[in-house]
Amino acid sequence: MKIVTWNINGVKARLDHALIYLRESKPDVIGFQEIKSVDEGFPAEAFEDLGYKVATHGQKGFNGVAILSRLPMEDVTRGLPGGDGDEQSRYMEATVIDGTLAVRFATLYLPNGNPIGTDKFTYKLAWMERLTAHARKLLATEMPVVLAGDYNVIPEPVDAKRPAAWTNDALFQPESRAMLRRIEALGLTDAVRACHPGPGVYTFWDYQAGAWQKDDGIRIDHILLSPQAADHLQAAGVDKHIRGWEKPSDHAPVWVELG
DNA sequence: ATGGTGGTTCAACCA
Numbered sequence: 001m002k003i004v005t006w007n008i009n010g011v012k013a014r015l016d017h018a019l020i021y022l023r024e025s026k027p028d029v030i031g032f033q034e035i036k037s038v039d040e041g042f043p044a045e046a047f048e049d050l051g052y053k054v055a056t057h058g059q060k061g062f063n064g065v066a067i068l069s070r071l072p073m074e075d076v077t078r079g080l081p082g083g084d085g086d087e088q089s090r091y092m093e094a095t096v097i098d099g100t101l102a103v104r105f106a107t108l109y110l111p112n113g114n115p116i117g118t119d120k121f122t123y124k125l126a127w128m129e130r131l132t133a134h135a136r137k138l139l140a141t142e143m144p145v146v147l148a149g150d151y152n153v154i155p156e157p158v159d160a161k162r163p164a165a166w167t168n169d170a171l172f173q174p175e176s177r178a179m180l181r182r183i184e185a186l187g188l189t190d191a192v193r194a195c196h197p198g199p200g201v202y203t204f205w206d207y208q209a210g211a212w213q214k215d216d217g218i219r220i221d222h223i224l225l226s227p228q229a230a231d232h233l234q235a236a237g238v239d240k241h242i243r244g245w246e247k248p249s250d251h252a253p254v255w256v257e258l259g
Numbered sequence: 260a261t262g263g264t265g266g267t268t269c270a271a272c273c274a
Contacts, residue, residue: 009274010266034274036267061267062274112274152274206274207264250265250274 001071001098001232001258004030004239005107005148005221007204007251011035011066014249015043021242021253022050028071029096030253031107033150035064042066059089065107065149072097080108081137082130090127101258103229104138108149113170121170124152128179135186138226144258145226147188150251152220153180155190158199159219171220188224191236191256203238204251212243221254232258 004027008014011032022030030052035042037058044054052068057078067073073094080091090109095102108131113124138145154172157163166172184190192201202217211217225233234257243252 013266034266062272114274209263247265 001029001096001101001103002027002255003103003105003146003148003223003258004253004255005033005150005223006030006253007033007109007150007221007249009034009036009249009251011037011042013247015046017242017245017248019046019050021239022047022052022068025239025253025255027255028098029067029069029105031105031148032066032068033064033090033107033109035066036062037064055092055094057089057092059087063089063109065089065092065109067092067094067105067107069094069096080127080130081134083127101144101232103144103146103258104141106138106145106147106149108147108151110150110152112152113173113176116168116170116173121173124170125175125179128176128183132179132183132186135183135188139186139188142228143226144229144232146229146256146258147224148222148254148256150220151180151222153177154218154220155180155193155222159201161200161202161214161216161218166218171218184224187227189227189230189233191223191225191230191233192219192238192254194230194233195236201238202240203254205243207250221251223254223256225256229258234259
């Protein structure tokens, strides 16, 4: 089972890229973040024509996530539990089934949190607290769980070309990093890190200041696997070349193969 | 220290 996560930064602006990518990469399941569309505006038919079932959790203008699957997809749930009054569409789950392998798949768009010292950073940490609690519940089911998305957290200095440049950024704050470590310590495996222990693996390059041309990237899109999912880990990586296309998303797709 | 770019929606917000 090939699973992809991709922050496409606007599904309407990126529809051509998304369709080309799906044709070339042929994932069984893909989770999008930042679709920046309401459910009714999501171009589901274009994806259905490629054989995908489509489930969305949209929002006007900002945020928004979606799951596409060419495998049977069941039990779709929308929203991260514990968010009374949280209007932001950043999380959804579905069970995808490939023969005897049934995976609980989540696509998530963790709050950016900038600037630090504001309610945005507080919201980020609170959201991570909710994710921790929910991940604990998912792990207790002992089924294969895949938590994939834009975490907006740089885990370690090795995950940035210029770590010092991110010192005052919400993506690299000690609190953000500690919270991510706490989530992983529940028993989750960072699939890309497990397959690529060395430096230079990035998933995001800013549009500004020629970041892409300088390979001035950061690794903030992650696929975390429960022990039962990690048992099936075959390979993982970043489809970096998509970031080099014309008018790209600032994020590249990240994939994992479970066998 | 600032501004550099891009998407969505419509002057401003988010990243």
